[in-house]
Amino acid sequence: MPEVRLPPGSTIGILGGGQLGRMLSVAASRLGLKTHIYSDEPNAPAFDVAAETTVAAYDDEAALARFAGSVGVVTCEFENVPAKALEIAGRKAPVFPPAKSFATAQDRLVEKDFIAGLGIALAPYAAVGSLGDLNEGLARVKIPALLKTRRFGYDGKGQVMIHTLCEAGSAWEAIGETPSVLEGVVRFEREVSVIAVRGQDGETRFYDVVENVHEGGILATSRAPARIAASTVFEARQIAGKIAEALQHVGVLCVEMFQREGDEPRLLVNEIAPRVHNSGHWTIDACPVSQFENHVRAICGWPLGEVGRHSDAVMTNLIGADVEAWETLAAEPNTAVHLYGKAEPRPGRKMGHVTRLFPES
């Protein structure tokens, strides 16, 4: 029996009010569930489709306690939610995914050590706490390498590429001399990701492995399915399942990997996200049950839903001014347009996405 079992009519609390919260809320409504969205931003995109809303800081203990006291379960739409916020919420309601998933994903070094500890391959990496560490690390992981802050990096932020050894000093400065991880840049054929969903009873399902293209550190497109061998799909899912199991994760987990041809091992884990993920947006349109709905099902103790795809799909993000083409995109055949209701199309801001379906192939 699941620890939490919320029947239709119950309310889910979501920390975070961005597009992921918005799509989670829509998925919850389909199951007859309500949402209470907590965000530190007024006019958060998710507020448009929420039954209840709270605007407060993520360190406002009284607001967090009130919020968690009003819902049957608490979840998060972003991984950098403060541990303290989860702890306070956890006193009033169950929180899924569990704290360990967030603690692991919030710190690149903890994450890499955790994954390596499971016997799963990663690109070479080194902990960096000083310029001395960085120089030592460069000797070991080789150039080119990426220096990334341990915490709070996303969409290409908080990282510096190092091409030559003499760039070590400036890179260390550029990163703010903050605790970091140095990652060796490996050659790969493609980036792939696995969207897994794990229920409270441990049942785990996997969507098709997708193939991702990043531009400027931001996801540009995801193609489902990835053009990889069946054995690689099998291996990718095994890796994601092992991580989900070791975290005792509940909900959706995304594992991003580099896929190599020729070299062994074929798959190196890049990073994990303990939440619904941009590379799973295609599931809204190409699967009977989306990643958002399966996350809701898992945290509410419902049976997991179908993860098979009825159509091949290519998801393309609309970044910044891309969204101005909404009318042209809306006129395309076999295309689903998703806009997030954000007012200003700032550069680098995810404004929406389109999913092009290919039911015939």
Next chain:
Amino acid sequence: MPEVRLPPGSTIGILGGGQLGRMLSVAASRLGLKTHIYSDEPNAPAFDVAAETTVAAYDDEAALARFAGSVGVVTCEFENVPAKALEIAGRKAPVFPPAKSFATAQDRLVEKDFIAGLGIALAPYAAVGSLGDLNEGLARVKIPALLKTRRFGYDGKGQVMIHTLCEAGSAWEAIGETPSVLEGVVRFEREVSVIAVRGQDGETRFYDVVENVHEGGILATSRAPARIAASTVFEARQIAGKIAEALQHVGVLCVEMFQREGDEPRLLVNEIAPRVHNSGHWTIDACPVSQFENHVRAICGWPLGEVGRHSDAVMTNLIGADVEAWETLAAEPNTAVHLYGKAEPRPGRKMGHVTRLFPES
């Protein structure tokens, strides 16, 4: 150019807060649009996913004016909205579908005369204003026949079956001696319906014709596509297009028909609904763009979206206590469960639906 063109970020006003309003609101959110839901019921199902809500009677002129003044366009999720409410709203914002669509669909006699006037076949019918009319009508349309109130009937309510001529008096009493229409009961192979969407520029698109089964006057299942000849599909769409055009309709229009084998004409129109319709719910899961989103697109002056289906589908309504099986239904493969967030599963109440997808066939 469309008369109304609402870009992302705009707000749509919806009169009515039931499940259709709820699914319209979710579809609007996908396009970056907000909704303001107006309902005379507190806790209306659509309120869970609305950016703004108004609880007021449909004859509250001040509330209607305030509501319409806060939105870019007004639409309705039920056809029996009072003409006066549409008129008041229309002073503050464009209203789609147009008043003529509602006026026609609200009165069974006006509706039948209108359709007959277009040269479209119907089952034999007669206007009934007195017991004398009823007896005359029975002589003409033959028994068995259905006596239906001209206004406010739905889901099998407001109608009496007449099997023998001597039942005329009791039927006239049962119907409340209210202005009615007598309809001859014709033999047919199946009931079908066409979901059409017509844009402000007159462009009209049609989803696949579906086959409906009613139980106790309430829709039980819709199957897409209907098992009918391509020529019948063509004819059904032509009929729906002709009606939409004659009404200068904007938005989704559903035309229900009886399909006969052998007899000519093959299709007899039963009734029309100037709105998104229960027999189009399968489009959420089996088409890239659902009837709800295409309705929103039409009233907002967006390009119409894809109406092709990627999967065959069977939609089954969850009426009353059917919804108690939610957990079993949620565990079915290739199935999408939709629950409407209604508190009490009263007999005859539409609580949700499931769509079973058949992507292979």
